[in-house]
Amino acid sequence: MDESAVNRIAAGEVIERPASAVKELVENAIDAQATRIVVDIADGGRTLIRVTDDGHGIAADDLPLALSRHATSKTSGEDLLNIHTFGFRGEALPSLGAVGRLTLTSRALGSDGAMELRVSGGRQDPPRPAALRQGTVVELRDLFHATPARLKFLKSERSETMAVTDTLRRLAMAEPAVAFTLRDVSDGGDRVLFRADGAANLIDRLARVLGRDFTDNAMSLDAEREGIRLTGLAALPTYSRGNAVHQYLFVNGRPVRDRMLTGALRGAYADVLAKDRHAVAALFLTCDPTKVDCNVHPAKTEVRFRDAGVVRGLIVSGLRHALAEAGHRSSTTVGTATLGALTPERPAAPVYQMDRPSLGARTAAYTAQMPGLAEASARVEDVVEATPPVQDAPQTAPEGYLGAARAQLHENYILAQTSDGLVLVDQHAAHERLVYERLKAQMRDRGVTAQALLIPEVVEVGAMADRLLSLDLARLGLALEPFGPGTLAVRETPAILGQVSAKALIADIIEELEDDEDADPLSLQSKIDAILSRMSCHGSVRSGRRMSAPEMNALLREMEATPHSGQCNHGRPTYVTLKLADIERLFGRT
Template sequence: MNTHDPNMRPTIRQLDDASINRIAAGEVVERPASAVKELVENAIDAGARRVGIEIADGGKTLIRVTDDGCGMTADDLPLALSRHATSKIDGSDLLDIHSFGFRGEALPSLGAVARLTLQSRAKGHEAVELSVDGGHRGIAKPCALNGGTVVTLRDLFFATPARLKFLRTDRAEMQAISDTIKRLAMAEPSVGFTLRDVSGGNDRVTFRVEPEQGDLFDALRGRLARVMGSEFAENSLAIDAEREGFRLTGYAALPTYSRGTSVAQHLFVNGRPVRDKTLIGALRGAYQDFLSRDRHPAVALFVDCDPHKVDVNVHPAKSEVRFRDPGVVRGLIVTSLRHALANAGHRASTTVADATLNALRPEQVGPLGHTPQPLHQPRVYQMDRPSLGARQASYAAQAPAYFQPAPAYPAQHSGFAELGGSYSGRVVEPEAPQEPREDIIRKPLGAARGQVHENYIIAQTETGMVIVDQHAAHERLVYEKLKKQMAENGVAAQALLIPDVIDLSHDEAQRLLAVADDLSRMGLTVEAFGNGAIAVRETPAILGEVDSQGLIRDILDELDDLGESQLVQEKIEAILSRVACHGSIRSGRIMRAEEMNALLREMEATPHSGQCNHGRPTYVELRLTDIERLFGRS
């Protein structure tokens, strides 16, 4: 409610520089992690090869950033602490930006709300120091420094104490700083970073990466392995694609290497870490057919383009961007990721096997249930593992004889049918050799050796064994066939006898009609009906009876949120997934050896067969060395 008296004319005043800087600091520096981000980005822009960061009390009492960049002279320091003074751009073209920073606000904003000391030395010049205390600038003086720049920030927000109340615990702020450094480390693999926590007089390194060597992908893969973990590097796919002036590079994880939140999604535009609706929506669209809604893919993707194709000057923190043609970027991401996932074939993440091995590994329990201390001496066994020839001879000698099933227990009703077993019968000699053919064993999923619990196929490979969930695997195979048929024949639409007319605002109707062609390809036909209303004339036949108004409202909500809508396609694919589930091999069905092998061969030939329609793995591969380790043979 406006309480100002209209009879009183307010006075317009020119704010002083200190107030202006504090206002700017509220936009640029939200928390200690924001200050660290600005200072480290300045170091990278200065050509630093190594950047050191020291933090005390979550950045509230101390932030110190040291770099070996080009440094500054005594004439540069006062300008660096002035508002809108920068060496990154000349002001003639605000879109031609090739650096992290360009606004010239970070240092003066930090100096307005904290105690800032700037020490720097350029090559061929003397080292110089300049301080700013709550907006009050001191005088430049000589200092001792070999080269580069050291920025020391103490007592953050002491000049605006109200802001301190909004900060979280020291631990939470330190975690935010660490996340910021890790994102910048991914963006710059050729730069080394060291993060230290010096709280309470301690000196603890919490994160360190050395500069990576090699080409673009080797350096990036090495850096991602150190930041996101070696498991991500092992279970991710290299992405490299171009379209209409945009290039997409990076790594995207397999669907079976997913997360419960989006914390493992790292997106970069021209090397800058960003959070963008277009990119997030495209990422979701690329994985929507492989993950349930409560799972999120892990990626590190870099979009590079001409700076004129993207506006990074949308937000003071520069974490948001605006593309001139977002549709091209979205299409590039969706197509590239789906192509990479298709090329991965039946591959599943190694973490599936690791989780299985951890579940199988027995615990050593001591007296009274206490876990004993680990033994320093290796365990001793009676014999070493024999050679391959000795094992084969031993297996042949110890192979059990087949049983001829009695009429009362038909083989097809026995859980041991594929192994030739039964509950009663006479002993007979095997009619076929026990070992599967060598050419089948060399296949990625090997040769079927049996079935347990009427749902799990056990297959032997050259290097180990594979356990396949027959229902989940066949469900995926049927689903892929249904999708292929739909892509070839199109989505059948059913015409409504009486079109559903839905009243919308003018803007909502225009947003919906802008994607009418895309909706029509999915079987949903909409037309303008005047005065903001739209008429729904056809709906996808596979969906049956449709609540047109609810569907249209949901599509509009998705357009507002992500800039595009995949809702109709998701609903259709959900129906196909349910059809595939009901039409697949059910758990409890006993399969013949040829059926099991045919299923394995089809899995090898079908993209995405490594996970079911909900993102769960369809098989687990255990290497022989890992199995031997379980039994203490290694």
């Protein structure tokens, strides 16, 4: 085969779509120590991709060589396991020149002028002088014009534009100090699709790229094990999403998509998220380059670690430690969404409001105006606490950050008052998490205490009988015995669950096991935790049950002392906090 055919074949691995071309060109600009990178695209990148940078440029004598395969490699090839740059294969420019019309214009630092080189379908024109103040401009027109069959596999213009945007967002997160701009210049336009100015630190860059909501509801990570360091931000479970597109992984500053890393992220959140929810995270792994192989695929998005077990363990332990420390937190977006759901009537004109009196003055005034309010209220004698002392509310509520229970709404929600607002608690979701954590603690310490049934309950389970018997559920306080083909006798149930339907409990365990059939194999401990999570639902306070004030306050205090109490076992929030200032704003009092 001639060299042109070889380049077109090689380009099939490196350049899959416009986003691949943008990735290769922007990475070259970063390697050239650029501080500003501007990307222009038209028609989703089909007809135009232009990358402009202010890097150190390419010397005029080296310009023709830049279009030769492997000539621009940043490594001598002696040690491919010690890579410190984005690019190192030297395939991007010749591959782009083989499948499109490429114009390369560059001016090296200290040179007298710029030079321009054009190549189309692998055919190169002689270099010629050009006008450029600094850096490099790579312009690619009519991508895949030399291989028109590839055009049929491209998606819509909108999809390709979104893929280019996502690629640039990932590179922007990897290089916070570099300014990035993406513009759509289709039909002579100049629409900015993405912009991120140079940031002083990673947090500011992530806030710009992923939004301030993410950084406000994320946990900071900084863990190290055997020379591998994990940093970044991971969102609270209540800030989860319905898909995994908001998971960003970086290895030595390189954006990657690795199944082992995403599996570790999923495993770390398995205890606090439902199976159909996905965490939002930006994780950065830093290690000695010799411990990771980034030469697995020409696209360089896959990596292989020398000791994958250490990396996976670091991610899981680092995230779980952060989750335990932030276990009481609930996403601020929950309260924001609650306020957004309320639709107060807006006054036509600003309403004059007197200065807000102190808590003591308000309490005295209410007592004088309606002395018989407490006695006249029906069905609240068990849920209304005594009036607090006549004094201004302190900055920190003495009862705890969840406040004191004031009422139960619809036999399902606990309304608590704090020093600066109110808290609404889902009693079932909260108690489900508390029971689950108790079960796990019992399991770790001495095994789950069982209670014997006076009359064993017979449950038909069909083909799952042998699998249930093989799990040694007695450790979980559930004693099973074979009772004929496809039938089991339940002789003991976990004591912490109280009176529970053995049939319903077994049905939930079977459902949990069936859910894992198509997933990656879970460890024994993960399976046990998943079963405990199912079991905890049966021992929780049910919706529709009236609770007394001492019961509600006891629940609130236990929530404050229990890890992960900010969300239930399925990742849903257990409570919503509303600040007094926000409530007053609803009534136009500000």
